[in-house]
Amino acid sequence: AQSVTQLGSHVSVSEGALVLLRCNYSSSVPPYLFWYVQYPNQGLQLLLKYTTGATLVKGINGFEAEFKKSETSFHLTKPSAHMSDAAEYFCAVSERDSSYKLIFGSGTRLLVRP
Amino acid sequence: GAGVSQSPSNKVTEKGKDVELRCDPISGHTALYWYRQSLGQGLEFLIYFQGNSAPDKSGLPSDRFSAERTGGSVSTLTIQRTQQEDSAVYLCASSPWGGQRRNTIYFGEGSWLTVV
Numbered sequence: 001a002q003s004v005t006q007l008g009s010h011v012s013v014s015e016g017a018l019v020l021l022r023c024n025y026s027s028s029v030p031p032y033l034f035w036y037v038q039y040p041n042q043g044l045q046l047l048l049k050y051t052t053g054a055t056l057v058k059g060i061n062g063f064e065a066e067f068k069k070s071e072t073s074f075h076l077t078k079p080s081a082h083m084s085d086a087a088e089y090f091c092a093v094s095e096r097d098s099s100y101k102l103i104f105g106s107g108t109r110l111l112v113r114p
Numbered sequence: 115g116a117g118v119s120q121s122p123s124n125k126v127t128e129k130g131k132d133v134e135l136r137c138d139p140i141s142g143h144t145a146l147y148w149y150r151q152s153l154g155q156g157l158e159f160l161i162y163f164q165g166n167s168a169p170d171k172s173g174l175p176s177d178r179f180s181a182e183r184t185g186g187s188v189s190t191l192t193i194q195r196t197q198q199e200d201s202a203v204y205l206c207a208s209s210p211w212g213g214q215r216r217n218t219i220y221f222g223e224g225s226w227l228t229v230v
Contacts, residue, residue, distance in 0.1 A: 032214055036221075043118070043205060043221035051215045090157060099214040100145065100164070101173075104157035 002027050006091050006105035014113045019063075019078040021108050023091030026072070031093040033074040034102065035065055038088045047089075050074065061085070086112045116140065118222035120206050126228045127196055135191045135225045139208030146189050147209075147219065148181060152202035160204075163189065164212040196229045203227070 007022040025031060032051045036044040048059025055067040065076045074091060091105040119138040127133050139146050148160040159173040163183045174180070178196075183189040193200055203224040209217050 034214075041223070043223045044207075045221070046218055049214065092157075094214055098170075100147065100162050100209075100212045101159050101170070102149070102157075102214075102219075103159070106156045 002031060002093055002095060002103050004091050004093050004103055004105035006089075006108050008108055009106065010109045010111065012111040012113060013081045015083055016080050019076070019081045019085065019110065021076040021089050021091075021110065023065075023074045023076065023105060024072050025074065025091075025093045027093070027095075029096070030067070030069055031095055032099050033065075033067060034092040034094070035059065035063070035074075035076050036090045036092060036104075037061075038090065038107075040087075044090065047076070081110075081112050083112050083114065086110055118206055118208050118220055120204075120222040120225050122225055123223065124226045124228075126230060129198060129229055130195055132192065132194045133196055133227060135193075135204050135206075135227070137189045137191070137206030137208075137222060139187065139189070139206070140220055143208035143210055143220075144186065145209045145212040145217075145219075146183055147207040148189070148191050149205040149207065149221075150175075150202045151205055151224070154199075155202075157205075160191070162212070193227075196227075198229045201227055201229045 003026040005024045034049045035047040050067045058064045092102045144165045146163040162170040178194045181191045205224045207221040209219045
């Protein structure tokens with residue numbers, strides 16, 4: 001069965017520092033890949049997704065992610081963290097033939113220090 | 115509002131009671147999803163409705179859980195004889211159509227269920 005691994009339940013960075021949140025998936029067939037963000041007491045918001053085409057995907061709020069098939073990874077980055085980026089981030093995948101069904105990682109809480 | 119609306123936002127119920135959670139999708143969206151977010155299990159798919167097609171119920175954890183979608187719009191998730199392990203946030207989402215290649219799923223803020 002498809003699975004998603006997010007390395008690090010908590011990541012802490014200083015404001016202005018690089019943000020790197022790691023995500024690896026298990027499928028041998030590249031799935032669709034997503035990053036969602038959840039702010040406190042709010043629902044999930046799509047940051048970006050990869051379905052086909054260019055492997056470097058740009059999303060909202062200055063985030064981007066790169067699909068690397070050889071590493072089965074889809075790590076999320078942002079060059080300079082802002083205090084407002086503090087939230088929980090979820091990586092998710094879906095199979096191409098049942099793409100309505102998201103399989104989520106366990107989430108990474110991003111803390112931004114002033 | 116323009117987003118996915120869920121009610122109640124918070125519900126505390128006694129073990130053994132039935133609960134109903136409601137979801138109003140974004141107007142015009144044909145696809146509707148329910149997910150559950152709990153401390154022990156993370157985010158899990160529960161059920162998917164797409165238009166008049168038979169729903170995919172493969173994620174429902176037991177036969178105490180059921181969901182319906184009336185008139186292709188509002189959906190109700192019902193949990194019968196609630197157990198403490200049902201305590202979680204139940205997230206509803208909708209999208210213009212099913213599948214995600216050229217589509218975005220929009221999530222509601224969730225219904226927090228606590229079973230005591």
